[in-house]
Amino acid sequence: DGGITQSPKYLFRKEGQNVTLSCEQNLNHDAMYWYRQDPGQGLRLIYYSQIVNDFQKGDIAEGYSVSREKKESFPLTVTSAQKNPTAFYLCASKDTPWTHEQYFGPGTRLTVT
Amino acid sequence: ELKVEQNPLFLSMQEGKNYTIYCNYSTTSDRLYWYRQDPGKSLESLFVLLSNGAVKQEGRLMASLDTKARLSTLHITAAVHDLSATYFCAEGDSGGYQKVTFGTGTKLQVIP
Numbered sequence: 001d002g003g004i005t006q007s008p009k010y011l012f013r014k015e016g017q018n019v020t021l022s023c024e025q026n027l028n029h030d031a032m033y034w035y036r037q038d039p040g041q042g043l044r045l046i047y048y049s050q051i052v053n054d055f056q057k058g059d060i061a062e063g064y065s066v067s068r069e070k071k072e073s074f075p076l077t078v079t080s081a082q083k084n085p086t087a088f089y090l091c092a093s094k095d096t097p098w099t100h101e102q103y104f105g106p107g108t109r110l111t112v113t
Numbered sequence: 114e115l116k117v118e119q120n121p122l123f124l125s126m127q128e129g130k131n132y133t134i135y136c137n138y139s140t141t142s143d144r145l146y147w148y149r150q151d152p153g154k155s156l157e158s159l160f161v162l163l164s165n166g167a168v169k170q171e172g173r174l175m176a177s178l179d180t181k182a183r184l185s186t187l188h189i190t191a192a193v194h195d196l197s198a199t200y201f202c203a204e205g206d207s208g209g210y211q212k213v214t215f216g217t218g219t220k221l222q223v224i225p
Contacts, residue, residue, distance in 0.1 A: 035215075042117070042201055042215035043156075058212070090155060100144065100163065100205065102213065104155040 003027065004105035006091050011110045013085075021076045021108045023091035031094040032074040033102070036060060036087045043090060049074055050097045078110065085112045117204050117216035125222045129191050134219045136185040136202035144205030145178050145185045146213065149198045156201065160187075192223045 004025045013019045023032065031050050035043040045058030049068040063082025068074055074093075078085045091105040116139040126132050138145065143164055148156040160169045162178035162185060169176050173196065175188045185202055199218045206212040 040217070042217045043203075044215075045212060048212070092156075100146070100161045101158060102146070103158075106155045109153075 004091060004093055004103055006089075006105040006108050009106065009108060011108055013110070013112050015112055016080045017112075018077055018079050019085075019110065019112075021078065021089055021091075021110070023074045023076065023105060025072055025074075025091075025093045025103075025105075027093060027095070027103065028071070029093035029095050029103075030071070031097045031099070032068070033092040033094075034058075034064075034066065034074070034076045035090045035092065037090060037107075038087050046076065046089075078112075085110060117202060117214050119200075119202055119216040119219050121219060122217060123220045123222075125224060126189075126192050127224050128193055131191065132189050134187040134189070134200055134202075134221075136187070136216055138183050138185070138202075138204040138214075140204065141180060141183070142204050142206065143178075143180050146203045146205065147176050147185070147187055148201045148203065150201065150218070151198050159200075187219075189221070192221075194223050194225055197221055197223045 007022045033048045034046040037043050044060050046064050047066040049055040052071050065077045088109050090107045092102050094102050118137045145162040147159040150156050160176040165180040167178045173190045178185045199220045201218045203213045203215045
């Protein structure tokens with residue numbers, strides 16, 4: 001089955017630790033995205049990537065980093081510089097940056113204490 | 114800066130009733146998307162609206178787009194409990210990177 005996988009579903013970390021969230025897709029999509037969702041809020045764009053080895057900051061990139069070394073993978077690292085990292089993180093992909101249909105992964109709920 | 118506002122933010126309605134969710138957006142974009150999210154789950158694409166006057170229907174949901182008014186609506190007909198979820202509209206940036214800006218969502222609760 002084609003789709004987007006994110007792991008783990010739940011993640012717990014102590015404050016001050018970096019943590020990496022996984023996002024893998026087997027849809028052969030060029031574009032990939034990371035969003036953050038806080039309770040009762042919409043999604044906010046963290047980073048996006050149009051092609052391999054290229055990525056751009058979104059609206060709330062501070063305290064986050066990404067890499068796009070392979071087409072199918074777009075991991076997100078939440079660094080200790082992110083002041084309020086507890087949130088629901090969603091990865092998404094599109095066939096091309098100009099395609100309208102965006103597919104979402106199941107999400108990772110990160111809790112930092 | 115793109116800005117998307119939805120209202121109401123919370124909607125409780127009885128089964129069988131009709132209601133409309135409104136989505137106002139800030140630019141002259143002709144790309145508007147509607148998504149559904151169940152509690153603790155990911156987002157599911159419902160509708161993609163790409164031109165002024167576009168209307169799409171799926172079951173009890175109908176979405177429309179008025180680019181001149183910068184308004185999209187999601188109309189619910191004869192609501193059923195299974196429609197209980199949070200509904201998001203999102204505006205697509207017509208620029209090269211096709212960024213999408215989401216509204217804050219409308220939490221719909223359909224009461225039997």
